[in-house]
Amino acid sequence: MQLTNDIPRHIAIIMDGNGRWANARGLPRMEGHRAGAESVREAVETCRQLDVDYLTLFAFSSENWKRPKKEIDALMKLLERFLREKLPEMLQQNVRFQTIGRLNMLPANCRRQLDKAVASTRDNDGLTLILALSYGSREEITDAARALAIKAAAGEIDPADIDNDLFSKHLYTANIPDPDLLVRTSGELRISNFLLWQISYSEIVISPKYWPDFRNADLRAAVDEYARRHRRFGTV
Ligand code: IPE
Numbered sequence: 001m002q003l004t005n006d007i008p009r010h011i012a013i014i015m016d017g018n019g020r021w022a023n024a025r026g027l028p029r030m031e032g033h034r035a036g037a038e039s040v041r042e043a044v045e046t047c048r049q050l051d052v053d054y055l056t057l058f059a060f061s062s063e064n065w066k067r068p069k070k071e072i073d074a075l076m077k078l079l080e081r082f083l084r085e086k087l088p089e090m091l092q093q094n095v096r097f098q099t100i101g102r103l104n105m106l107p108a109n110c111r112r113q114l115d116k117a118v119a120s121t122r123d124n125d126g127l128t129l130i131l132a133l134s135y136g137s138r139e140e141i142t143d144a145a146r147a148l149a150i151k152a153a154a155g156e157i158d159p160a161d162i163d164n165d166l167f168s169k170h171l172y173t174a175n176i177p178d179p180d181l182l183v184r185t186s187g188e189l190r191i192s193n194f195l196l197w198q199i200s201y202s203e204i205v206i207s208p209k210y211w212p213d214f215r216n217a218d219l220r221a222a223v224d225e226y227a228r229r230h231r232r233f234g235t236v
């Protein structure tokens, strides 16, 4: 168990505030999402420089499907283009790309790009970049509960054997260590259905900056703040 921190092994980020960033400039919300893509590039770069092993980015939540269709369609297009453009860079940077969430809800052309990025970076062993897409933590937990119930009903597992470890193995994040550091931008003090199980003992840093303004120095500052925290995990 790690009691003093240096560099977090896993950083998870709730990338929030794209729309407000754009509004503040009199621009359409979509311009905020476009500008946010550059912050994604910098976050990946910073994590590579710091030797972070896992970076999880909350890009689209289960609840975001309730947004106007026009914004959803534009976001999906942006995602597809982002993946197409970034794949050569990810390959060159030894980034392993993964996803969590109910991807079957995404348009087919997005899923194709996602599958391609996952398959072609599978053997990379540098930073693991995880995009949370159509992701909701309650959905993830209920999916795990259902999978375990099905196995129990089929006699494959004994309900008495369900413990934290077995449960974790049925989450979308089965092979990913829990985040050490959770960052949320735009100053909102809420979790918005992100990684509820996995952040049980994460250190939380809230930045007042909107996501498109959250750049290299800001992520480094969050990591510095993390290093000053005293993680106790319930001990004294
Ligand atoms: C975060 O920015 C990106 C997504 C949720 C897709 P928002 O779109 O939530 O921007 P705000 O919070 O309305 O400013």
Ligand code: IPE
Pocket: 014, 015, 016, 017, 058, 059, 060, 061, 063, 064, 188, 190, 192
């Ligand atoms: C959380 O941001 C989801 C993502 C960053 C993808 P939201 O903007 O959807 O969260 P709320 O609605 O402010 O809680």
Ligand code: MG
Pocket: 016, 017, 018
């Ligand atoms: Mg928001």
